[in-house]
Amino acid sequence: MNTQIEKLYQIAQKKERFIIGLMSGTSLDGLDIALCQISGSGTNTRLRLLNFTTASYSADFRHEVKQIFAQKQVDHLMWSTLHVKVAQVHADLVLASMKSWGLRSEDIDLIASHGQTVFHAPKGSHSHQLNSTLQIGDGDHIAVKTGIITISDFRQKHVAAGGDGAPLVVYGDALLYTSEEEYRVLLNIGGIANFTFLPKQSSGLSAYATDLGPGNTLMNQYMQKHLGEEMDRDGELASRGVVHDELLQMLLETAFLKQHFPKTTGPELFNLSLLDNAMQEAKVINLDHADILATLAQFTIESTVDGIRRAVDELDAVSVYISGGGLHNPYLMQGIQQGLADCCVHSFDAIGFDPDAKEAALFAVLANETIAGAPANVAHIAGSPAVCMGKISFPY
Template sequence: MNNFETLIRKNLRTVIGVLSGTSVDAVDVVLVKIKGKGKSSEIKVLDFRSYPINIKLKKHILRLSTDNKIKAEDICRLNFVIGNLFAESVNKFISDKNLSAKDIDLIGSHGQTVCHFPANIKLFGYDSRSTLQLGDPSVIANRTGINVIGDFRTADVASGGDGAPLVPYLDYILFASDKKSRAFVNIGGISNVTYLCKSCDQNEVIAFDTGPGNMLIDSLMMKLFKKKYDKNGKTSSAGKVNAGLFKFLKDYDKFYRKKFPKSTGREYYGEKYISDILKNVENTKPADIISTVTKFTAFTIYHNIKRFNPGELLISGGGAKNISLMNFLKEYSGKTEVNPINEKGITTDNKEAVLFALLANEFINGNRANVTSATGSFKNVFLGKFCPA
């Protein structure tokens, strides 16, 4: 374990963060330098790249998340397939940068979420709340020759939490202020908000999933237009909001009205949700459906943050590039400034990948990195598992 001892003693580490989001479009890889730990962490983003996922593999992963007829063998094999996919992306990134495995201290890998059931149900007399991210970190460590920290959500779920959201820890470390309150919204497949009151500590951070992000829009774009997503919000901008469909969505969706802490995923905003939307769009133009769902997505975000009345709202994730979604959000937010994030090297694209690099570094430093006020966990825990190369 000399390698591990050397790693622990370092104060400056070169770390890669890697993940694929709920949209399963690409593997995101970021390279950072991290000095220090906890609130003293200094993060320098060196590079970020995305590697598209083969469309057939993407469809198989999405089917795994929604099809009740999937066999245990499919899950078992896909766990290694995704691990190999992540390793391939990391190796390509390292090669593109003219680096070698010896130049990297650590990889923080989130994996690919396929199941997330934070609500507890007794099964054979035992607690069964659970979460599952595929892409085994041991596979990544073996294929890259680099130490890997992975499986970040399980410990929080095991201690009574939702295992999500995890982004608030990064927001707290980098952006907490003694001078003003701030709110951060990450619009990925699911949207989540982090609210940092002035001079807050780690367990005073308020954060939770607000509801849909790009997930409903992307699914409907594929069904109605055979496109992966609404690029720059052009389809939504060309349509008009249908009042009847908008009312249906407000009444139908129960998640955005739930009290926090709360988290969600494709298990709620999946095929059944999309099917129920399409049953209520008779005589509605496809572009109008996209426009209505885009406005509804903005509404669910606003509904959940209006109580905090933040001085500014900083947006990250793919949704920040959807001009129509951003415009709807600005309409709802009134005088509150709404802008894409671009601070300390953190951008709309790289934020989540940077998070998992940071969480890997915190694990090595022995820091408990869940935000209990956000996840609902009854204690602070170490996030992740160490898999040596």
């Protein structure tokens, strides 16, 4: 037997596994690195976060990735080179984090790498009638450079089995956070806003996950293009602006927002072209930066609140738990809390887990299911194929 396959078999038999989960979102701010201790599988999964950090990207690296990010036409040499470079950068950041934590490669069982999404094209969003999604950051390069077996490219199995390739967090959410007492909406506000709906165990309803619409992506793109900043930190500029009602209404007419759940989208739709078209339709000219930011923030608030209300209409005992970068924007949070005043709205740490580490840790859970779980463990999730995801890369 190949020694690496034998090692993988031994890892699957262990009572607990040490898995590093990696997540780099559409905001391109850095790599989330979560060191997790995981035991069991399926509904018996137990997750403990041992260490977490977000390793920032350099400005040059972000610029390189943006050259192919959400672009319909790209330079093939640049794409091919970045597929390797992203993996090498991620591997270097993992090794640096492990060193700071006093760990060696032999201390870690697996790396679970989401990669960097550069294009997401669900069926119906383009002229081709096939779902497709593309993440770069080759797992073989991460495995070879770190010396650790790497599970990567999770979204492709989801697409191959008939899914849209997103959102994937529903698998880990359903296994770890389903409650007997309350309906839960686990809201993540990253570049795109999405949520997992977790019904009470006794309700007979099914769990599902869906994208909602813009999270931070439109605000971030506007700040980067017009003000040379990565984001409107703390919503400071938006808080000084005035919402332009006509422009907001044009943005809220975006067809995606009216589609039934579950659904998926990305910056391929929610980008500055959408804003430019809406401004033309609303006959908006010479609007102050602060007013545009206030309007974009309200767009995120209203599309998020309206979507959650559609999901929980007529349900009682609903709690909303928020994670993602948007959690740190007081302007957004105030608007969402006001819009969901009849729900219990909390930061995700109210469940007892670091909200910033959530997505990276949940990819560690997906890797754990790939090695030690079974598709039947997630067969109860609506709109998502019952599959174990990820390609396995050996260090040698």
